[in-house]
Amino acid sequence: xxxxxxxxxxxxxxxxxxxxxxxxxxxxxxxxxxxxxxxxxxxxxxxxxxxxxxxxxxxxxxxxxxxxxxxxxxxxxxxxxxxxxxxxxxxxxxxxxxxxxxxxxxxxxxxxxxxxxxxxxxxxxxxxxxxxxxxxxxxxxxxxxxxxxxxxxxx
Amino acid sequence: xxxxxxxxxxxxxxxxxxxxxxxxxxxxxxxxxxxxxxxxxxxxxxxxxxxxxxxxxxxxxxxxxxxxxxxxxxxxxxxxxxxxxxxxxxxxxxxxxxxxxxxxxxxxxxxxxxxxxxxxxxxxxxxxxxxxxxxxxxxxxxxxxxxxxxxxxxxxxxxxxxxxxxxxxxxxxxxxxxxxxxxxxxxxxxxxxxxxxxxxxxxxxxxxxxxxxxxxxxxxxxxxxxxxxxxxxxxxxxxxxxxxxxxxxxxxxxxxxxxxxxxxxxxxxxxxxxxxxxxxxxxxxxxxxxxxxxxxxxxxxxxxxxxxxxxxxxxxxxxxxxxxxxxxxxxxxxxxxxxxxxxxxxxxxxxxxxxxxxxxxxxxxxxxxxxxxxxxxxxxxxxxxxxxxxxxxxxxxxxxxxxxxxxxxxxxxxxxxxxxxxxxxxxxxxxxxxxxxxxxxxxxxxxxxxxxxxxxxxxxxxxxxxxxxxxxxxxxxxxxxxxxxxxxxxxxxxxxxxxxxxxxxxxxxxxxxxxxxxxxxxxxxxxxxxxxxxxxxxxxxxxxxxxxxxxxxxxxxxxxxxxxxxxxxxxxxxxxxxxxxxxxxxxxxxxxxxxxxxxxxxxxxxxxxxxxxxxxxxxxxxxxxxxxxxxxxxxxxxxxxxxxxxxxxxxxxxxxxxxxxxx
Numbered sequence: 164x165x166x167x168x169x170x171x172x173x174x175x176x177x178x179x180x181x182x183x184x185x186x187x188x189x190x191x192x193x194x195x196x197x198x199x200x201x202x203x204x205x206x207x208x209x210x211x212x213x214x215x216x217x218x219x220x221x222x223x224x225x226x227x228x229x230x231x232x233x234x235x236x237x238x239x240x241x242x243x244x245x246x247x248x249x250x251x252x253x254x255x256x257x258x259x260x261x262x263x264x265x266x267x268x269x270x271x272x273x274x275x276x277x278x279x280x281x282x283x284x285x286x287x288x289x290x291x292x293x294x295x296x297x298x299x300x301x302x303x304x305x306x307x308x309x310x311x312x313x314x315x316x317x318x
Numbered sequence: 319x320x321x322x323x324x325x326x327x328x329x330x331x332x333x334x335x336x337x338x339x340x341x342x343x344x345x346x347x348x349x350x351x352x353x354x355x356x357x358x359x360x361x362x363x364x365x366x367x368x369x370x371x372x373x374x375x376x377x378x379x380x381x382x383x384x385x386x387x388x389x390x391x392x393x394x395x396x397x398x399x400x401x402x403x404x405x406x407x408x409x410x411x412x413x414x415x416x417x418x419x420x421x422x423x424x425x426x427x428x429x430x431x432x433x434x435x436x437x438x439x440x441x442x443x444x445x446x447x448x449x450x451x452x453x454x455x456x457x458x459x460x461x462x463x464x465x466x467x468x469x470x471x472x473x474x475x476x477x478x479x480x481x482x483x484x485x486x487x488x489x490x491x492x493x494x495x496x497x498x499x500x501x502x503x504x505x506x507x508x509x510x511x512x513x514x515x516x517x518x519x520x521x522x523x524x525x526x527x528x529x530x531x532x533x534x535x536x537x538x539x540x541x542x543x544x545x546x547x548x549x550x551x552x553x554x555x556x557x558x559x560x561x562x563x564x565x566x567x568x569x570x571x572x573x574x575x576x577x578x579x580x581x582x583x584x585x586x587x588x589x590x591x592x593x594x595x596x597x598x599x600x601x602x603x604x605x606x607x608x609x610x611x612x613x614x615x616x617x618x619x620x621x622x623x624x625x626x627x628x629x630x631x632x633x634x635x636x637x638x639x640x641x642x643x644x645x646x647x648x649x650x651x652x653x654x655x656x657x658x659x660x661x662x663x664x665x666x667x668x669x670x671x672x673x674x675x676x677x678x679x680x681x682x683x684x685x686x687x688x689x690x691x692x693x694x695x696x697x698x699x700x701x702x703x704x705x706x707x708x709x710x711x712x713x714x715x716x717x718x719x720x721x722x723x724x725x726x727x728x729x730x731x732x733x734x735x736x737x738x739x740x741x742x743x744x745x746x747x748x749x750x751x752x753x754x755x756x757x758x759x760x761x762x763x764x765x766x767x768x769x770x771x772x773x774x775x776x777x778x779x780x781x782x783x784x785x786x787x788x789x790x791x792x793x794x795x796x797x798x799x800x801x802x803x804x805x806x807x808x809x810x811x812x813x814x815x816x817x818x819x820x821x822x823x824x825x826x827x828x829x830x831x832x833x834x835x836x837x838x839x840x841x842x843x844x845x846x847x848x849x850x851x852x853x854x855x856x857x858x859x860x861x862x863x864x865x866x867x868x869x870x871x872x873x874x875x876x877x878x879x880x881x882x883x884x885x886x887x888x889x890x891x892x893x894x895x896x897x898x899x900x901x902x903x904x905x906x907x908x909x910x911x912x913x914x915x916x917x918x919x920x921x922x923x924x925x926x927x928x929x930x931x932x933x934x935x936x937x938x939x940x941x942x943x944x945x946x947x948x949x950x951x952x953x954x955x956x957x958x959x960x961x962x963x964x965x966x967x968x969x970x971x972x973x974x975x976x977x978x979x980x981x
Contacts, residue, residue: 186839187839187919187920187928188839188840188841188928189841189922207704207706209702209704215558215560215561215704217704220553220555222920255700256699256700256701256702257700257701257702258702259701259702259704260702260703260704260705260706261704261706261707262689262701262702262703262704262707267693267697267699267701268689268693268701270685270689271685271686271689271703271707272711274681274682274685275678275681275682275685275711275712275715278678278681278682278715279675279678279715282674282675282677282678283674285674286662286670286671286674287662290661290662290667
């Protein structure tokens with residue numbers, strides 16, 4: 164992530180980090196299905212000693228250890244959920260890149276849909292308020308009476 | 319001596335900014351011409367002084383003057399010349415210098431070419447720009463002095479972060495800052511308009527070119543940053559929802575909304591208040607982005623607490639700029655003209671919808687970026703908000719915007735007919751339905767999100783083509799006259815078409831490269847080969863050597879593909895001893911439709927090397943799309959109608975928009 168930091172404004176000078184990349188061939192599991200699950204899981208786990216990197220992307224020692232650990236759990240027959248719980252129990256929710264829907268993240272997850280709904284409602288209300296077309300001249304008293312009469316007769 | 323001149327110029331610029339920020343304001347309120355005109359001279363002088371200081375600072379880097387602390391900390395005699403120059407903006411102090419250079423550049427430009435502006439509006443705009451300059455210069459001189467000296471003078475410097483020693487860095491920050499800071503001028507225009515108490519078509523016409531200019535710069539800057547990350551990071555990603563990326567993406571989103579709503583003000587004299595608010599918030603986001611990156615709050619709340627001087631200074635600046643702007647807005651906005659009404663289904667309506675979605679998207683990015691910070695400060699919970707959150711929220715919010723983006727330009731102003739518009743867009747709609755079906759037929763494992771992405775991309779691209787064909791009257795006229803009509807469409811129309819087409823290209827690139835990338839990570843010994851995406855990669859050898867300020871390990875890899883000539887790629891690793899860090903230099907072979915991407919990993923100690931090979935289909939389209947979008951902006955900018963001088967509307971509101979007939 165240090166590289167990324169450098170990226171956007173290029174100026175995170177002074178923060179030098181390890182060159183970062185990903186899973187090593189030696190770590191991989193023989194079973195492709197299991198390995199695919201391991202890859203998916205490791206993209207959801209944060210490398211704790213890095214800045215904003217998943218353990219899938221980092222070559223920090225800790226990330227390596229976690230990758231090996233979660234593969235051991237998978238090989239032992241854990242479900243994805245169990246593996247994540249296992250890691251969270253040791254490192255806290257901070258390790259989850261995909262924040263779970265929990266009291267601490269209600270605001271986080273509910274605000275975006277609320278924003279869209281709120282904005283949508285506002286639009287609809289505004290449209291209702293503006294419905295009358297100002298370019299059509301307003302009806303005169305007499306015309307209105309006639310219209311009422313006509314409508315009344317039909318209805 | 320030279321250094322002192324630079325330092326002195328910077329202090330002088332601060333004083334000039336103070337004059338620029340006050341005298342013309344007084345002048346405008348008492349209608350004194352000389353006082354108002356002072357704003358122009360001051361803006362030009364301020365730019366000149368900052369440019370002088372910048373030049374001196376750059377010179378110190380070029381000649382490696384290690385008596386300057388910043389040069390010592392970020393340069394080295396062995397560093398190649400290109401990076402001595404670009405290293406100028408590779409540090410905190412240097413990037414702030416670039417920031418203020420752009421700020422004063424925009425002020426200077428308005429002073430130099432803004433002749434058609436009414437005197438009072440120009441004076442007030444330049445005054446606000448002057449105040450912004452004052453704040454930034456005070457920040458630089460007070461907390462981040464680039465001319466700080468060292469004694470005794472060190473023999474050599476600590477070298478620049480090697481990741482920044484890359485040609486990409488040479489151009490990414492200047493473009494980014496040009497855009498980022500360019501929105502300062504739309505902010506100044508907005509504040510000036512609030513002081514004046516009127517916002518009309520004329521105002522929008524003056525503001526729109528500046529907003530477009532800044533937006534183009536920001537678009538290119540972000541695209542370059544993403545491309546740089548792509549080839550530097552070594553695993554083929556191009557966007558990470560990283561706070562630093564979000565810092566530049568948030569003003570981009572608001573700037574895009576601003577661009578469109580300013581067009582509505584110009585053409586239809588409606589949405590005035592909303593546009594002014596957007597102008598304030600867009601620059602506010604630029605400042606917040608700066609805060610995010612510059613204060614150290616990113617690393618953690620604690621690193622911010624250790625040395626809060628800079629962060630607190632920027633926070634105060636943000637509070638003044640956004641808070642002051644919003645207070646003025648609250649006081650003055652109710653007095654602004656109310657806009658012309660329009661039906662919900664109309665071009666205005668579509669633009670309002672897109673504005674709202676862009677703003678909701680921006681708010682989501684903002685929330686995701688700052689939430690970990692809030693949560694930690696609020697109740698001490700340390701949590702992470704990763705790409706998964708942004709993918710799950712931002713993408714669905716913006717997707718309807720893409721649908722509307724195609725329909726909007728086909729609708730009439732004021733009151734449109736949705737059914738007729740959809741009928742006109744039928745070819746695009748059919749294409750958008752067929753394309754995913756074809757893709758699904760070819761790849762049954764295609765994820766639904768990817769199919770939706772393809773439908774959107776085709777809809778956006780074909781939508782533009784359909785609209786252009788329609789505007790040319792191709793169906794009813796001989797091809798020759800249709801072609802002539804097409805050529806004579808206003809530049810603004812072409813600008814929209816190119817930019818919106820670019821968005822479609824970008825979506826295609828994002829979708830396809832995400833869903834269909836392939837990856838091989840293997841340990842290879844010289845002579846070994848692997849297969850990826852129908853290509854055979856053979857490691858010939860890895861050579862080592864010392865070059866300039868680094869040690870290199872360079873792999874020679876022969877790529878063979880049945881039916882085409884073999885080629886050789888050289889992925890490389892570099893070790894920078896002075897900075898003590900390692901970089902990857904990837905090797906990328908592209909044909910415009912896909913990239914073969916190679917990165918060299920660690921040696922295994924037994925003569926083998928880890929090679930990471932990726933095939934990223936359509937990934938170049940991401941940047942093509944962004945370039946098209948920026949190009950569309952430039953084409954719009956060249957529209958004569960944007961540069962037409964309007965009869966100066968002093969003291970009257972009689973200015974109506976002229977070219978509202980088309981687009």
